[in-house]
Amino acid sequence: MPHILIVEDETIIRSALRRLLERNQYQVSEAGSVQEAQERFNIPSFDLIVSDLRLPGAPGTELIKLGQGKPVLIMTSYASLRSAVDSMKMGAVDYIAKPFDHDEMLQAVSRILRDRQTLQSMQAERAATSKTATGDKAGPDNSNGEIGIIGSCPPMQDMYSKIRKVAPTDSNVLIQGESGTGKELVARALHNLSRRAKAPMISVNCAAIPESLIESELFGHEKGAFTGASAGRAGLVEAADGGTLFLDEIGELPLEAQARLLRVLQEGEIRRVGSVQSQKVDVRLIAATHRDLKSLAKVGQFREDLYYRLHVIALKLPALRERGADVNEIANAFLARQSLKAGRNDLRFAPDAEQAIRHYSWPGNVRELENAVERAVILCESPDISAELLGIDIELSDLDVNEFIGLAPQTSGSSSSTAGEPTEDLSLEDYFQHFVLEHQDHMTETELARKLGVSRKCLWERRQRLGIPRRKTGVASET
Structure with a gap:
């Protein structure tokens, strides 16, 4: 069971966070300051340290050094984002802005511990490899331990091969795939196997930041750049200097921000909002999207020049x-x-x-x-x-596959030309489409769903995915 140290001077926050982590099967110890943590615990013995940035006495960033390489997650208020960026440069593994919801904290903790376990596995494998003679190269290498992604199907083996080839380079990468396929896992594998692995990887969900704030968040701003900008602040691109910037859902990025991002890729420099001076940054960009950027570019919703800059290397993740x-x-x-x-x-x-x-x-x-x-x-x-x-909702899987494919279609009085076609060679997807198109003229949605052994909701979802429109007119009467 992972052992986590919480260092937070606000008793209410500390207690609530302890209860949250303990409910999710983590062992937790706590302290109100860096000094108390030093006096009570052997700090390097913890698997993860979660600390507030501003503490009485020494700041939370002191735990980065005291942890001797153990990951430190910094908690900070939104107004202290610049300090959080500085803490990342000092070696914090990540930061989380207060107030945060429970899911956000649990996801951050789970990801950090998983990445640490993956890194340890990589180091162990490399150590074991260095002790053995370089030898038997016959046969494909199916190991993906250093990549940290589960699965060995041919499309994923091809993906692993591409990751290993692309990771050591500084080329921009565009990861494409449906939502939930694990695009961030691929991005982290690319980062962990690159020469930038010891530098930060900054992950940004472009869809989660309000459009009015995204330029300031990415590129920073100067004091007085806009109402409420009482102090200058570094942006997330600057925080990723020397490392990797991962932009998830890049298709949601506003056009103005796309122009600024293009400058980063072309010139290797950024200009904070409200500033007339540029500064150099060394950032590798990995972007991800579930949308068709090329189609968006054709209709003016995504910059075509940025699309081609991003599309140097394209990795397509298969759906589950x-x-x-x-x-x-x-x-x-x-x-x-x-x-x-x-x-x-x-x-x-x-x-x-x-x-x-x-x-x-x-x-x-x-x-x-x-x-x-x-x-x-x-x-x-x-x-x-x-x-x-x-x-x-089991959809088609609650039927035996052979039983389903052999299901005799219910025909109306006038049989269609496809009614007698054999179905043995049809996949479940093909059969579903074949059956719905053939019978939707004389069956209600409820009858169709019942015959197929699915719920109406699943019938609708599968229509959406396969692009099968419903008839706009009412159900025809049988002849």
């Missing part, structure tokens, strides 16, 4: 439904992690759950799968986790 048996491997990894948190070692997926996991379409991808497993572990009272307990 396209990764075959990987989905069960990932689910079992999540089950092991959540079981450890819950203090249980008897949990396993029942056969119907294994089938449901494998055949469900997972529109929310890995994020949805992780949430489903976490919920099931919390609610499970017996060792076997059922499909129902996972809380997923």
